[in-house]
Amino acid sequence: xxNVEQSPQSLHVQEGDSTNxxxxxxxxxxxxxxxxxxxxxxxxxxxxxxxxNGDEKKKGRISATLNTKEGYSYLYIKGSQPExxxxxxxxxxxxxxxxxxxxxxxxxxxxNP
Amino acid sequence: xxxxxxxxxxxxxxxxxxxxxxxxxxxxxNSLFWYRQTMMRGLELLIYFNNNVPIDDSGMPEDRFSxxxxxxxxxxxxxxxxxxxxxxxxxxxxRTGTSPDTQYFGPGTRLTVL
Numbered sequence: 027x028x029n030v031e032q033s034p035q036s037l038h039v040q041e042g043d044s045t046n047x048x049x050x051x052x053x054x055x056x057x058x059x060x061x062x063x064x065x066x067x068x069x070x071x072x073x074x075x076x077x078x079n080g081d082e083k084k085k086g087r088i089s090a091t092l093n094t095k096e097g098y099s100y101l102y103i104k105g106s107q108p109e110x111x112x113x114x115x116x117x118x119x120x121x122x123x124x125x126x127x128x129x130x131x132x133x134x135x136x137x138n139p
Numbered sequence: 140x141x142x143x144x145x146x147x148x149x150x151x152x153x154x155x156x157x158x159x160x161x162x163x164x165x166x167x168x169n170s171l172f173w174y175r176q177t178m179m180r181g182l183e184l185l186i187y188f189n190n191n192v193p194i195d196d197s198g199m200p201e202d203r204f205s206x207x208x209x210x211x212x213x214x215x216x217x218x219x220x221x222x223x224x225x226x227x228x229x230x231x232x233x234r235t236g237t238s239p240d241t242q243y244f245g246p247g248t249r250l251t252v253l
Contacts, residue, residue, distance in 0.1 A: 075240070
């Protein structure tokens with residue numbers, strides 16, 4: 027079973043704060059890394075798919091970086107808003123598989139107005 | 140695009156009953172996934188279909204679980220007989236089949252087995 031760790035488990039920030047969290051995964055047999063945003067009572071929504079070491083992706087105020095050599099990815103949110111409150115999941119493809127994702131337990135972000 | 144459609148959204152049943160969950164993937168997607176979400180284990184893959192063929196069912200917990208995909212626009216996940224420990228949210232996801240493409244999730248079915 028692929029060991030995917032996300033930290034912190036939960037995070038409370040004030041509106042306007044910038045924040046970041048980490049996803050760690052085994053660097054061997056890397057294929058791709060996916061980030062999802064999951065709001066309560068909704069379904070996971072795809073944010074990014076990253077494949078290359080050094081990749082940086084951006085979507086509005088959210089960005090992500092990837093280091094495949096050391097096995098980690100950072101997700102950044104600039105100027106957090108209450109609507110950013112959600113659980114952020116990372117999921118590397120398992121063991122080089124081109125379809126099987128192993129999801130981390132997620133980071134629960136709460137943005138207070 | 141309607142996205143991935145799942146039904147029912149909520150299901151409450153009694154232990155021993157048969158439960159059938161349904162999924163309609165996004166049109167044009169040829170890969171379909173069934174996941175189960177629990178507090179203990181998080182989001183875990185149950186089965187993966189490609190072009191309607193089951194490719195990986197290693198995540199199916201036991202023989203009580205079965206899944207079919209009779210055509211490109213419909214899949215079912217059946218539990219027979221159901222047990223209280225099957226209570227969870229079951230998600231269906233689909234993607235185009237071009238790796239490493241994004242998987243698009245449906246709204247999920249919340250199953251409660253009493």
